[in-house]
Amino acid sequence: MSAPVGPTLGWDFADRHLERPTQDPLEAAVVLEAWGGVAPGEAFGLTMTDRPPREATFRPRVVRSDPLDPSLALGDLGFVAGVLGMGFYLSTLTDDLGARSVDMAWRLALPLSLAIQWAIRRRYLSGSDGLGRLRNDPRVLGVIAASMAVCVPLRPGGWLAACLVGIWVGGFVITRLGWGLVFGVALLTGAGVLRAGASPRLLLPLLTVLALTTATLGVVRHRPSDRLPGGKERAFAAGLIGAGVGGVLVLEPRFLWEGRAALVAITVVPALLGSVWGGWHMGKLWKVLPEALVRQPFATPGGATITVVRSLLAGALARVVLGASVGSVPILVWAAGGAGPIDDVWALLIAHLCLGVAGLAVSLLEAFDRWGSALLAVVTGCLACVVVNVLDPSHDLVPGSRIGIGAVVVIIMSGPSLLQLVANPARTLAARV
C-alpha cells in the first residue's frame, strides 16, 4: 500500500497525530505504522532523519489517589468507645472472678489480640479491597479460634482471655466494616447489663460469639477480591510488632485490679483517641507525598517534599498529644473529684500517651516495610520494662512508669529509622519494594 506521508513529513505526521512533539524516532515510527499505515521498514526510513532536539517544559501531573474514607474514622471512634466499654467491665469482672484472673486474662489477651490485629491488617486489609481479601481466606477464623483455644485451659482466667481475644479481634474487623460505632454501643450496653447483675460467665462468651459472628457475616457478605493476600513473613513480623506494643502495656506489674481496674482501662482511652486522630492524619501521607513529588522536577533541591512530610509527621504527633490531653481532662476532673488517686491517674495518662506516640512510630516504620527496625524497637522497649521490673522489685515507682519507660525506649529506638525516612521522602517511597 502507498504511504500517506512523504519522506520528509514523517515527523510532522507523528507530531500532528500525537498533538505534541514526538519523543523519539521509534515513537514516530510507531505512529506512522499504527495510524499512517506505513510498513515498518519504510517507517524507519521516514523517521531516522535528524531533527533538532527540543526542550520540554516541566508541567506537574495530576495524581489520582483514593480519598480517605470518613466512615473509617467513625469506626475508629467506635472502637475507642468499645475500649471504654470494656473498661467498665473490669471492676465487675474483678469482683466476680478475682483480681488474678482478670490480671492474667489482660496480660494474655492484649498482646495476642494486637498481634492478630496487626497481622490481619498487614496481610489482608492494607489495600482498597482488603475485606474482600480477608473473605477469601477462611483460615483466619481458624487462627483466631486456635488462639482462643490456647488460652482457655490456662489458669486462672484463661477462658476470660479467650473471650477478650474474640471480642477485640472481632471488634477490630467490625470496625473495618464501618460498624465500629454499633460495636461500641453494644459493648457499653453489655457493661450496663453486667452492672445490673448479669453473670460475666454468660455475658462475655455471648459477646464473644456476637462479635465474631458479626465480623464473619460482615466479611462473608463482602465481595471476594481477586487480589492475593500480602506475604506471610511480613504479616508475621507485623504480628510480632503488635504483640510487642501490647507487651509494653502488660509488663507493667502494678496493674492489679483490686478496685481500680476501671480507672486503669479508662486512662488508656485518651491516648487511644489521640492515636486514632494522629494515625488518621498520618494516613494522608499516601496522598500528600505523591502530590508533593510530582510537583518537584528531578534533580532540583527537594526541600518542599521534605517539609511536607515533616509537617505531616509533626501534625500527627501534635494530634496524638492534643487528643490525649483533651481526652484526659474529664478523667482528671473525675479523679480530682475523689474517684481515684490523682497522682496515679496523671502517671497513667502520661504513660499511655507515650505509648500512643510509640505506637505511631512503629506503625509508620512497619507501613514503610522497615519492620526490622520496628521489631527491634518494641523488643527493646519490652526488655526495658523487664529491666525496670528487676531493678524495682518492690514496685516503688509510680503506676505506669514501666509503660512510660518502655514507650520512651521504643520512641528512641525508632527515632533514627524514622528520621531517615523523613529526611529523604522520595527514597523512602521508592525503596518500599
Added chain:
Amino acid sequence: MADRHPRTPAVEGPQPDGDGVSGAGRRPRILLTTEGTYPFSHGGVSTWCDIVVNGVSGADWDVFAITAGGIRRPFVFELPANARLAGHIDLWSERVTARRPGRRSNLRTGLAAELVHGLLGWDGDPQSVIDGLVWCRNNPEKIRAALRHPDAWSVFRTALREVLCADHGDRVAPVLDEQHVCDLFQTLCWIAQAASAATPTGPDAPDLIIVTAAGWAGIPAVVHHAMHGTPVALSEHGVYVREAYLAAIRGGESSGERWVHTRLARGLARLIYGVASIVAPVTSANAAWERALGADPDRIRTIHNGVLVPSKVAPMPIEPVVVTVGRIDPLKDVKTLLRAAASVVERMPNVRFDHYGPVPEGNERYAAECAALHLDLGLRDRFRFLGPTDDPYAVLESASLSVLSSISEGFPISVLEAMAAGRPVVATAVGGVPEALSGCGFTVRPGDYEALATGVVRLLEDPVLAASLGARSRQRVVHAFGQEGCLAAYADLIGELTGMRPAVTAPESGMDAEFTVLDALEQSEPEHRRSAPDAAPTSLPATDPS
C-alpha cells in the same frame, strides 16, 4: 513449586518424530518463559504457547510465568503431561520472593545505577547489566539491602542524571519529576527481583530457553544463559518495544512516564536480542523492528504462526454476518470497528456484526467506552458483543466474512483461522496482516473506518468475490500457515539449538490432500447460490492494497 503434572519419562535411544527425523537419545527439556500470558491468560501468545507445548510433544516443557499485580490467577490452559509450571513470579505484588535476612557484606549498591546506564541510555550497552542480574540470582537475600542502601539511591540518581543529559535519541528531552524517579527505582527493584528468581538446574536444567516476549520474560532467561550457557531463542509475536510505545501513547502518559516505560522496554528488548541465538518473529514485518533495535539479521528467522485447518468449509450464511474474534483492547481498535459497522449498517441495514472476545483485566474502562460508543452509534442488535469463544471455527461458520481493525498485530491467529475457514477477511494493514492476506483479502489503513466499511460492503454485495477470496485464503493457509508446518519449524529450531529434534504430534487437520480452490469455492458458496454453477472467482479488487 510442586509438579502439577507427572513428568513424561525420557525416552532412551533414537526417537522418531512426526517427520521421521531421529532424535539424539533423550527428550530435550525446554524452559518456556512467559509474561502475563500462558498459562494464566487468554490471548494470541497464550494460544501459541498452548499449540507448541502440546504439539511439540517430544520435548519436556518447564513453564516459567511472570505475572504482575498480586492478582489471584487460576490456570486458563491445562498443561499437558509433558509440561509443568516450573516457576511463577508475581511482580508489583506484596508477595516478594527472597526476603531471607542475609549478611550485609559485599552489597552491590551500584545495581540500580548499572541498570539505568545499561537499559535506559540510548547508547547504553544492555549486555553490561548481565553481571548485575547474575549477582541478584546469586545473592537474592542481599537485593533489598543493596537497593535500600543510601549509596544506592544517590548513585542511581547520578546515573539517571547522566543518561538524561547524554546525547541520546530523544528529540524532546524528557523532564522527569521525583515521582517518576521513584517509580523507575521501584521498577528496577522488580527487575532485580525477577533476575533473582530461580530457574531449574541440576537434572531439571533446560537444554534450551524459549522466551515468548522480548521484555520481562527474558530476564530469567538472560541470567540462566549467563550462568549455564544454555542457548536462548526468542519467539516474538508482537514487537515488545512497539507495543510499549503504543501503550504509552494510548494511555496518555506524561512525557516522563512515557520515556521511562519505552526506554526500559527498548533496553530489555535489546538485552534479549543480544543474548538470543535465534530471534524468531512470527512475521517478517516484525523483523524490520528487530533489526532496527540491534538484533543480528543473521539470527533472525521468521516462523509464521500456524493453525489447524478444518476439514470442511461451512456454507456461507444467507443473512450477512460479519464476525470479529479478538479481545476488547485499544490495540484492537474496537472503536474503529464500531464506526465501520455503523457505516456498513447505514448502507446495508440487514448486516449483523458479531464480536467474540474477552475484556482483559485492566481494559474495563475501554470496554465501557466501547459500549457507550455502541449506544451512541445506535447499533443495537446490529452489533453484538458475545464474549470469548473457545471454538472460533464454530463461530466462523455463521460468518459471511471476518474483520480485523487492529492498530498493531504480530501474525494474528484470528485472521489465519478465518482464512482457514474459507472466509474472506477485511483487515487493517498492520504487522504481519498484509503478509498473511497477500492477495487473499482486503487491507486498509489502520483507523480508517470508512475504508473498512467499504471493504465489508463490497464483499457482502459480491458473494462470488467473497467466495473466491475465501477459497484463496483457505488454500494459502493450507500451503503456508498450517499448524503442522509451524510445529515442524519449532521442532527444527529446538533440534538445531539442542542437537535433539523433538517429536511433533501431528495435528488432526482432516484436510483432504487433493483439496483445491474449486473445492473450497464449492463448499463456501452461499446456500442460495449453490444452483449457480457458473459462479467463478473474479479478479481481486483493484483497491486491495495488499
